[in-house]
Amino acid sequence: MMAAPSLDQVRRLLDVAPDAITVSRGMFVLMLEPVDLLDAVRLLKSELQFDLFLDVTAVDWLERSPRFDVVYHFYSTAHFARARLKVLVPAPDPVVDSLTTLYGSAHFMERECHEMHGIGFRGNDDLRPLLLYEGFKGHPLRKDYPKQYEQPLVPYRER
Amino acid sequence: MGSSTIPIRAVTDRSPAFEYFSTKKDELVGWARKFSLFPYPFVTACCAMEFMAVSSSPYDTDRFGAALPRFSPRQSDLLMVVGTLTHKQAPILLKVYEQMCEPKWVMAFGACATSGGFYQNYAAVAGIDKIIPVDVYVPGCPPRPETVIDAIMQLQDRIARSHHPILTDRF
Amino acid sequence: MQAITLPNPVRPNFRADTGGDVIVNIGPSHPATHGTIQVIAALDGEKVRRVDVHCGYLHRGFEKECESHTWTNLIPYVDRLNYCSGLINDFAYCEAVEALMEIEITPRCRYLRTLLSEYSRIADHLTCIAASLMELGAMTAFLYLVMIRDYIYEHLAALTGARVTYTYGRVGGLAQDVPDGWLLRLDEILDQYEDFTGRIHGLMDRNRIFIDRTRNVGVISPEDAVSWGFTGPILRSTGVPRDLRKDTPYLAYAELEFEVPVGINGDNYDRYYVRMREMDESVHMIRQLMDMLPDGPISVDDRRCVLPPKHLVYSEIESLINHFKLIMEGPQVPAGEVYTAHEAPNGELGFYLVSTGGGMPYRMHVRSPSFVHMGGLHRLLEGYQLADIIPTFGSVNMIGGECDR
Numbered sequence: 001m002m003a004a005p006s007l008d009q010v011r012r013l014l015d016v017a018p019d020a021i022t023v024s025r026g027m028f029v030l031m032l033e034p035v036d037l038l039d040a041v042r043l044l045k046s047e048l049q050f051d052l053f054l055d056v057t058a059v060d061w062l063e064r065s066p067r068f069d070v071v072y073h074f075y076s077t078a079h080f081a082r083a084r085l086k087v088l089v090p091a092p093d094p095v096v097d098s099l100t101t102l103y104g105s106a107h108f109m110e111r112e113c114h115e116m117h118g119i120g121f122r123g124n125d126d127l128r129p130l131l132l133y134e135g136f137k138g139h140p141l142r143k144d145y146p147k148q149y150e151q152p153l154v155p156y157r158e159r
Numbered sequence: 160m161g162s163s164t165i166p167i168r169a170v171t172d173r174s175p176a177f178e179y180f181s182t183k184k185d186e187l188v189g190w191a192r193k194f195s196l197f198p199y200p201f202v203t204a205c206c207a208m209e210f211m212a213v214s215s216s217p218y219d220t221d222r223f224g225a226a227l228p229r230f231s232p233r234q235s236d237l238l239m240v241v242g243t244l245t246h247k248q249a250p251i252l253l254k255v256y257e258q259m260c261e262p263k264w265v266m267a268f269g270a271c272a273t274s275g276g277f278y279q280n281y282a283a284v285a286g287i288d289k290i291i292p293v294d295v296y297v298p299g300c301p302p303r304p305e306t307v308i309d310a311i312m313q314l315q316d317r318i319a320r321s322h323h324p325i326l327t328d329r330f
Numbered sequence: 331m332q333a334i335t336l337p338n339p340v341r342p343n344f345r346a347d348t349g350g351d352v353i354v355n356i357g358p359s360h361p362a363t364h365g366t367i368q369v370i371a372a373l374d375g376e377k378v379r380r381v382d383v384h385c386g387y388l389h390r391g392f393e394k395e396c397e398s399h400t401w402t403n404l405i406p407y408v409d410r411l412n413y414c415s416g417l418i419n420d421f422a423y424c425e426a427v428e429a430l431m432e433i434e435i436t437p438r439c440r441y442l443r444t445l446l447s448e449y450s451r452i453a454d455h456l457t458c459i460a461a462s463l464m465e466l467g468a469m470t471a472f473l474y475l476v477m478i479r480d481y482i483y484e485h486l487a488a489l490t491g492a493r494v495t496y497t498y499g500r501v502g503g504l505a506q507d508v509p510d511g512w513l514l515r516l517d518e519i520l521d522q523y524e525d526f527t528g529r530i531h532g533l534m535d536r537n538r539i540f541i542d543r544t545r546n547v548g549v550i551s552p553e554d555a556v557s558w559g560f561t562g563p564i565l566r567s568t569g570v571p572r573d574l575r576k577d578t579p580y581l582a583y584a585e586l587e588f589e590v591p592v593g594i595n596g597d598n599y600d601r602y603y604v605r606m607r608e609m610d611e612s613v614h615m616i617r618q619l620m621d622m623l624p625d626g627p628i629s630v631d632d633r634r635c636v637l638p639p640k641h642l643v644y645s646e647i648e649s650l651i652n653h654f655k656l657i658m659e660g661p662q663v664p665a666g667e668v669y670t671a672h673e674a675p676n677g678e679l680g681f682y683l684v685s686t687g688g689g690m691p692y693r694m695h696v697r698s699p700s701f702v703h704m705g706g707l708h709r710l711l712e713g714y715q716l717a718d719i720i721p722t723f724g725s726v727n728m729i730g731g732e733c734d735r
Contacts, residue, residue: 200361201359201365202361202364202365203365203366203387203388203730204365204366204388204390204410204413204730204731205410205413205494205495205731207364207365208413208414208457208493208494209494211457211460211461211476212476212479212480212483212493215472215473215476215477215480216473216476216480217477217480218480228361230360230361241365242365242388243388243390245389245390247386247389248358248359248366248387248388251358251359252359255359277395277407278390278395280390280391280394280395281391281394282389282390282391282394283390283391300495301493301494301495303493
């Protein structure tokens with residue numbers, strides 16, 4: 001087991017503002033610009049051995065601008081460290097770079113994030129609906145989608 | 160009292176002999192059908208755990224004749240919808256139901272199949288009876304195996320009591 | 331990476347070039363795919379050329395439900411994620427909320443949660459192995475394993491009130507303490523477990539048919555496994571000894587002695603054997619925990635989240651109001667975000683919670699291992715025969731509630 005990277009090491013490696021990288025509850029939290037995402041992840045993977053891509057999800061802050069927080073979680077199987085990356089994207093056309101060139105697990109997770117929140121992933125050419133079905137209009141996990149608005153595929157029968 | 164004509168019924172239509180044989184035939188066919196149910200376990204969610212438990216020891220459904228699952232709808236007569244039905248899965252349930260031949264019965268196994276359970280949102284269908292007709296509803300989340308056995312027995316009573324036309328549409 | 335899109339017979343608006351292969355649709359109402367996965371395979375004879383995995387047939391809108399229920403009301407929903415091991419989901423979620431509220435649970439609760447997590451792990455692995463062996467035709471093994479699992483269910487029903495979905499964890503502790511005689515019965519069940527699994531080992535381990543069907547089938551290399559996000563027994567079967575209980579210990583795992591079984595080949599046989607050995611390790615851990623269990627309260631004495639005792643609720647107005655507000659508005663969790671991961675029987679189960687203060691979450695996301703494994707399933711299926719799809723799928727232990735949420 002290698003020693004876990006320190007906060008300074010991470011700051012020196014990623015050439016971003018010092019207050020963009022903090023530690024919260026034992027995890028590194030990095031706030032990045034959408035343009036820096038792919039390079040930062042590439043560095044994290046190659047230099048700091050964050051080789052397990054855990055998750056990508058989004059949080060919809062309806063009244064805030066930029067509206068969406070795209071949140072990535074990584075784990076390093078070499079030194080058991082965790083990292084969270086947050087990228088803020090604005091509402092009308094939320095697009096980030098896809099991580100499918102670096103991690104295979106990104107395929108399904110980006111598909112789910114896309115259909116639930118409407119975040120576009122540049123470079124992932126398979127963004128078909130995964131948990132939802134063809135013909136479903138809207139993005140359910142956005143705050144302006146009413147929870148009980150059903151879109152049935154089979155017409156309900158007369159009882 | 161005015162004069163009223165009493166229609167004379169034909170011998171072959173609704174005569175006491177016909178009624179007697181028809182009732183006995185229904186009892187025989189009902190008995191045979193109720194003890195040889197071939198379930199199609201349309202399993203989706205957590206109720207599958209209780210379905211597995213009720214099909215194996217110690218809560219065996221084989222004692223009720225309902226043990227042999229037939230994984231083709233063409234060969235089964237009891238559709239057990241075990242677990243939540245979502246809108247994405249609904250066309251498949253309808254297709255499976257339509258592929259089954261008469262006589263067929265449907266058991267809504269669990270709270271989600273009965274009424275949607277506590278998933279009242281865009282994704283879950285609030286009860287399978289919005290899509291297909293249901294004969295027995297089994298409450299519980301998931302139901303205890305004894306509840307399922309009780310439901311099978313109630314379904315068997317219903318099958319025993321019902322009318323089973325086998326040769327014509329009246330006999 | 332080229333997207334794999336095959337025509338989907340169920341959804342007629344897909345179009346793809348099949349190139350002369352036969353397309354077979356397996357599922358989504360199929361006994362062996364646990365009822366909720368559709369695998370569309372392009373076959374060259376019997377050999378699987380390409381596979382397209384469709385999940386989502388059990389998407390029940392869990393994450394949307396989370397935004398309109400209180401933190402405590404969500405525990406039944408969380409249970410139904412990996413329904414084979416409901417307690418682990420409860421405890422992982424409660425730990426995430428406790429991290430946000432900065433509560434430290436009592437020692438007895440910590441040990442009990444560890445014990446029950448391992449007990450749930452045994453139930454999950456029993457279900458997985460029973461189902462996958464039955465799909466290969468070994469009915470006897472299924473009946474033996476489900477018998478033991480039934481003892482476990484009845485035993486947990488004596489503790490929590492329910493057999494499958496327990497709703498036993500609470501923010502700050504547990505719902506109730508273990509009843510008298512529960513630990514004695516636990517000891518009996520563990521002995522019976524050893525007897526039954528001894529029989530399974532005798533039936534399966536050196537069974538020619540079983541070895542032929544599972545050895546070198548569904549092989550994945552360690553690098554591929556990490557790249558495609560596999561964790562848990564699947565990753566361990568490839569030889570990578572990663573286990574959150576050892577690497578980043580949580581609950582009481584740091585104080586327990588246990589080994590992490592790893593496989594050699596990354597095939598179906600290794601996954602079966604890793605799970606069998608993990609169950610043995612869990613039994614070993616439970617026996618240690620039964621001796622170490624301290625006395626004391628099971629819920630922390632924190633009125634922000636734990637209900638006051640009933641006799642106070644009925645006599646004091648403050649406790650009554652406290653109880654009322656906890657039930658109606660939920661525990662008030664300070665604003666912040668947290669990601670907590672536990673080692674679930676399938677892999678890393680993570681809860682990402684975002685709170686803006688208040689009694690309801692703002693956003694909850696579950697990092698479910700089964701979902702990520704479905705993303706990598708095609709690597710396990712391509713290049714093998716059609717008949718190998720079923721055992722491989724069974725060995726991956728996809729649980730629909732967790733995969734589709």
